[in-house]
Amino acid sequence: MILNASGCLDALTAPEVAQTLDAFVTKTVTPLPRPGNEPVRIAETEVGMLNSIGLANPGLERFLTDVLPRLADLRLPLWVSVGGFSAGEYARSCAALDGREEIAALELNLSCPNVDEAPETAAEIVAACRAATSTPLFAKLSPATSDLAGTARAVEAAGADGISLVNTIRGLALDERTLAPKLGRAVGGLSGPALKPIALAAVFLCARATALPIVGMGGVSNGRDALELLAAGASAIALGTVLFSDPGAPGRIRTELTQELAKRGLSDLKDSIGIAHAEALNGRQNLNWSLRVAGTKYLDFAGKPRV
Amino acid sequence: MLRRERLRVAGSEQVGPYTLLRVERGGLEPGVPGQFFMLGAPGRLLPRPMSLCFAPRHELSFLIDPIGPGTRALCALERGDQLTVLGPLGNGFRLDVLRPVLVGGSIGIAPLPYLSEMLGHPRALLGFRSSWYAEAAALVPNADVVLDPVYVTELLPDDDSAVLACGPEQMLEAVRRIVPAAQLAWEAPMACGYGACYGCAVEIGGTWKRLCVEGPVLFGHGWGQTPAMAAPAMAAMDGRR
Numbered sequence: 097m098i099l100n101a102s103g104c105l106d107a108l109t110a111p112e113v114a115q116t117l118d119a120f121v122t123k124t125v126t127p128l129p130r131p132g133n134e135p136v137r138i139a140e141t142e143v144g145m146l147n148s149i150g151l152a153n154p155g156l157e158r159f160l161t162d163v164l165p166r167l168a169d170l171r172l173p174l175w176v177s178v179g180g181f182s183a184g185e186y187a188r189s190c191a192a193l194d195g196r197e198e199i200a201a202l203e204l205n206l207s208c209p210n211v212d213e214a215p216e217t218a219a220e221i222v223a224a225c226r227a228a229t230s231t232p233l234f235a236k237l238s239p240a241t242s243d244l245a246g247t248a249r250a251v252e253a254a255g256a257d258g259i260s261l262v263n264t265i266r267g268l269a270l271d272e273r274t275l276a277p278k279l280g281r282a283v284g285g286l287s288g289p290a291l292k293p294i295a296l297a298a299v300f301l302c303a304r305a306t307a308l309p310i311v312g313m314g315g316v317s318n319g320r321d322a323l324e325l326l327a328a329g330a331s332a333i334a335l336g337t338v339l340f341s342d343p344g345a346p347g348r349i350r351t352e353l354t355q356e357l358a359k360r361g362l363s364d365l366k367d368s369i370g371i372a373h374a375e376a377l378n379g380r381q382n383l384n385w386s387l388r389v390a391g392t393k394y395l396d397f398a399g400k401p402r403v
Numbered sequence: 404m405l406r407r408e409r410l411r412v413a414g415s416e417q418v419g420p421y422t423l424l425r426v427e428r429g430g431l432e433p434g435v436p437g438q439f440f441m442l443g444a445p446g447r448l449l450p451r452p453m454s455l456c457f458a459p460r461h462e463l464s465f466l467i468d469p470i471g472p473g474t475r476a477l478c479a480l481e482r483g484d485q486l487t488v489l490g491p492l493g494n495g496f497r498l499d500v501l502r503p504v505l506v507g508g509s510i511g512i513a514p515l516p517y518l519s520e521m522l523g524h525p526r527a528l529l530g531f532r533s534s535w536y537a538e539a540a541a542l543v544p545n546a547d548v549v550l551d552p553v554y555v556t557e558l559l560p561d562d563d564s565a566v567l568a569c570g571p572e573q574m575l576e577a578v579r580r581i582v583p584a585a586q587l588a589w590e591a592p593m594a595c596g597y598g599a600c601y602g603c604a605v606e607i608g609g610t611w612k613r614l615c616v617e618g619p620v621l622f623g624h625g626w627g628q629t630p631a632m633a634a635p636a637m638a639a640m641d642g643r644r
Contacts, residue, residue: 109598109616112404123601133613138594138602140449140473145594149601152611272471288448339452340595341404341443343489 302331319352434491508570
């Protein structure tokens with residue numbers, strides 16, 4: 097299953113690209129309209145890019161009346177990314193989106209690096225949203241969380257149906273001549289190939305910590321990258337930065353992924369999910385007890401994939 | 404419909420400090436003058452937006468100023484090298500104008516040779532920072548050239564000519580003050596060129612818009628260009644090609 101990362105594709109301006117995905121994830125919607133951050137908003141780095149868009153969006157009301165009906169016309173499974181600045185804001189948005197049959201899932205953006213965060217914990221926000229909607233809830237977490245596995249367990253206990261890993265991580269780029277920050281807000285979110293090892297670690301750790309399905313994203317630019325995230329424990333893949341340089345990436349990566357699976361004698365994508373954990377356990381003699389237990393539990397799960 | 408192809412470099416020429424990169428056209432359309440293409444810069448993560456400079460038969464040519472790692476990589480391409488090209492993108496100039504005058508500054512002259520050809524080589528007013536940069540003026544027929552510290556706006560005719568301009572932001576702002584109805588081709592850093600990244604947002608008239616899908620050519624007095632307007636212009640151009 098291949099999705100886009102939230103904020104990395106506009107299905108209304110590029111419907112032909114959205115149609116190549118298994119589901120479309122909207123740009124994050126906040127209760128009130130947001131113009132976004134001042135330019136400059138993007139900068140390339142040596143192995144990635146920075147963005148400082150700042151959740152530019154038309155606000156929930158216009159999203160419901162103007163954007164959602166047009167997205168529904170695309171007849172694609174639709175995930176709506178929900179943002180806010182308090183648990184109450186998230187919950188009110190989830191309530192307003194509840195019961196819309198055109199929406200397959202809600203992804204709670206709990207990790208935008210370019211705006212102020214809500215004061216509540218991720219689990220508190222998930223619990224408030226869980227009480228407001230019966231639509232499947234995915235919690236999108238930051239790789240900069242100090243105890244990511246603990247946070248994954250906490251959002252699972254709070255009622256999340258899945259987690260999305262990872263959002264961008266803060267970075268800075270300086271102009272080569274003036275040494276001034278390239279972005280208008282100086283610091284932005286780092287994405288692209290530089291994020292891939294970070295995403296792999298996050299998915300790997302959370303796959304051991306929870307039984308929730310994981311949407312893996314971060315630096316996927318080819319089928320091999322996608323396979324690695326699946327091996328680390330993701331059961332779906334989202335594409336972000338690669339869509340900017342290659343609008344044909346979903347189809348290309350799907351083909352490459354099939355080839356990568358075939359090379360390894362795997363007939364079904366599901367057979368690849370979590371196999372890095374088996375490799376880790378088989379290949380090392382000195383794993384500590386907790387890893388061994390978690391790995392065994394995970395392997396039991398991996399034999400019966402959920403997605 | 405987005406079209407992206409891997410194309411071969413047909414040649415590369417120095418024009419003052421700039422490089423004229425000639426690429427085999429493949430199956431891509433040249434589009435309307437002022438539209439742009441995303442050129443995949445070798446070794447770089449993100450492509451770079453470039454407006455079309457010339458559209459000779461079977462080729463697309465781009466005038467590039469090597470100001471950073473991406474543009475330097477593009478300028479280093481040699482005949483036979485390959486690169487990915489996505490386009491044409493955005494909204495170009497409206498060509499149904501009377502008494503056109505082209506105005507360009509520095510690398511902003513890039514779309515003017517193609518525009519000049521489509522409009523029958525009207526008068527052009529070009530400004531450069533030095534005579535070395537001004538070597539690029541040879542690409543635009545019927546051009547009057549000024550060098551820094553003279554501003555190109557000092558040459559603007561005081562009549563009802565239709566002004567079509569591309570250049571630095573300060574130049575476009577100055578043109579807009581003098582000729583509110585001018586068509587202005589803006590630029591902004593962008594990662595995708597097709598509305599996905601929201602990186603190229605610009606504030607005009609109190610609202611933020613993505614330059615890649617709303618522009619890059621806009622009327623000076625506000626937002627008036629719509630994608631539908633590119634269609635008759637495209638038809639007119641096809642008839643002249």
